Structure formats: structure tokens, C-alpha cells
């Protein structure tokens with residue numbers, strides 16, 4: 065059974081991405097160069113679910129969610145496919161929407177927590193002013209009514225009202241990250257996109273921020289797309305996980321199944337490299353490097369590093385196949401992946 069996601073109830077989908085290709089298209093000294101950062105992704109996200117995206121550095125995660133968030137800028141361009149939201153105020157396809165249509169959903173329906181909180185917060189603007197810039201118009205509130213609502217929301221995030229008077233550099237890293245979560249959620253958006261929201265934080269603050277994101281998501285029943293390369297974060301936060309390798313979605317499924325019965329050798333490697341209780345040495349890294357996305361290998365893009373690769377993998381790109389309930393994999397040899405999986409649960413993952 066090849067492709068697709070049509071077995072799901074599409075009415076529950078808040079987002080449907082079909083055949084999405086988004087490339088960085090550049091010209092240096094008259095020579096055109098194209099980086100195929102997102103290269104044919106089809107997936108969907110339901111109302112109220114937390115979907116995690118994982119993959120190593122340069123695999124295309126950030127480029128993909130920039131497109132989802134309608135935050136891409138040239139040289140990144142959508143070259144094919146669609147990104148359709150089914151918002152309460154009507155459907156919207158990011159691939160064809162006008163700037164004005166995107167503005168009408170930004171923050172109120174679709175919000176984005178970018179990588180690195182300092183880059184979102186203007187260093188010379190007090191936090192209160194930034195809240196005003198982002199949220200006053202979409203919320204339709206000004207003055208005291210607006211401030212009261214923001215203060216209430218900050219209290220949920222365990223932030224005192226005083227932070228509104230502070231400049232970003234006066235806050236700790238954890239507080240700044242909570243402020244950006246506050247900015248992204250104050251308008252109760254239907255869809256929240258978070259790019260590595262906890263990577264720069266220490267483990268204790270990281271746990272706190274993750275449980276905050278989960279609490280707020282439950283309270284608002286919004287959908288969240290969560291990007292991190294840290295698989296243990298996915299294990300603890302997400303309902304489903306999608307693995308991106310070299311610009312393509314190579315596997316997706318319910319989080320538990322992805323950890324205990326992965327059906328792609330790359331996912332099996334990511335899970336196997338997580339520490340286990342009793343480990344005395346670091347687990348071996350995957351040999352080789354991810355491919356150059358301006359000249360990716362033919363066939364399956366993972367084949368040069370894959371322990372299961374056969375001739376067919378070198379010439380034919382595997383389609384996404386349904387491999388179990390809600391579980392898809394793009395691997396010719398998905399039935400042979402099981403022996404690569406260590407049956408012991410990784411530390412921090414409940415068996």
C-alpha cells in the first residue's frame with residue numbers, strides 16, 4: 065500500500081501539506097544555485113495534536129516550518145505543492161495567499177516561536193511594547209484592557225507583571241523563552257509553531273518550559289508543531305513524530321511506535337543513539353555526513369549511510385508507504401529494520 069494519509073479523517077486536519085517543495089534559489093556571479101531544502105513533503109496535522117519534527121542539522125527542519133509559518137523570505141521560495149490550513153475564519157493556502165491574507169491570521173490563528181528568543185525580542189524595546197506591537201491589533205484591545213489581558217496571560221506563564229517594563233537583556237534565558245511563548249500564545253492561536261524552543265536552556269528550565277507549552281496547548285486545544293533534534297524531548301512532549309532527512313519526510317507515526325518499532329533505518333539510528341541506563345560509553349555516531357542539498361544522491365537519499373542499502377535504494381526513491389496504523393515510512397526495506405532496534409528503552413522514555 066503506497067502513500068498516503070487519506071485513511072485519516074481529513075475533517076480533523078487543521079493543516080494539510082501536499083507535495084511541498086521549497087528551495088533556496090540563488091545566483092552567484094551569473095551561476096544559478098538551488099538548495100532543495102524541502103523536497104516533496106506530504107503530511108497533515110490534526111486539531112489539538114502536538115506533532116514533533118526531528119532530524120539532524122541541515123536536514124531542512126527550519127526551512128520546512130518557516131514555510132508552514134508563512135515566514136519564509138527570498139531566496140527561500142515555494143516551487144511546488146500546497147500548505148492548506150483550515151482555520152476557524154476560513155481556509156488558507158500559504159502557497160497562494162496574499163500578504164494581507166497572511167496578516168489576517170498571524171498571531172490570532174497562526175503563531176511562530178522562532179529559534180533563539182533574543183532574535184525575536186527587540187533588544188532596545190521594552191517587553192510591554194513588543195507585546196503591544198505583536199498582539200494589540202489581532203486581539204482588538206488597547207490601553208488598560210489590553211495590559212490586563214497580557215498580565216493575566218503572563219501570570220499563567222509564572223511571569224510577574226514587571227517583565228513588561230524590562231528590556232530583554234534584563235531577563236534570564238528561561239524568562240526570555242517564557243516571554244516568547246507568551247507572545248506566541250497570548251492571542252490563543254489555533255496553530256503554534258515552535259523551533260527548538262528549549263535548546264539553549266539548562267535541563268531544569270527546559271523541563272519547565274516544555275510542560276508550559278503542553279499546559280497552554282491543552283488549555284487552548286491548539287495544534288503545535290514542535291521542532292527539535294533532541295529525541296528525548298519528542299518522547300516526552302509529542303503525540304506524533306515526523307523524521308526529516310535531506311529535505312524529505314522519511315517516517316512519521318505515533319510517538320511510542322516511533323521509539324519502540326521504528327520502520328526506517330535512520331529513525332532506528334536516532335533512537336539507538338539515545339543513552340540507555342547502564343551505558344558506560346558514548347553511543348556511536350552515524351558514519352558519513354548528510355548529503356549536500358544542492359546535489360542530493362539519486363534514489364533514497366539515506367542510502368550512502370544506510371546499513372540496509374541494496375541496489376534498488378541507489379537508483380529508486382522509495383515512496384511513503386503505510387506500515388501500520390497512522391504510521392508511514394519511505395524505505396524499500398522497512399520490514400527489515402527491526403533487528404537494528406535496541407529493545408531497551410532509552411533513558412527518559414517510558415517503556
Ligand SMILES: Nc1ncnc2c1ncn2[C@@H]1O[C@H](COP(=O)(O)OP(=O)(O)OP(=O)(O)O)[C@@H](O)[C@H]1O
Pocket residue numbers: 088099101119120121122123124125126127128139293357
Ligand atoms: N538563507 C539560506 N540560503 C541558502 N541556503 C540555506 C539558507 N538557510 C538554510 N540553507 C540551507 O538549507 C538546508 C536546510 O537548512 P535548515 O536550516 O532548514 O536545516 P535544519 O534541519 O533546520 O538545520 P538546524 O538543525 O541546523 O537548524 C541546508 O543545506 C542549509 O545550508
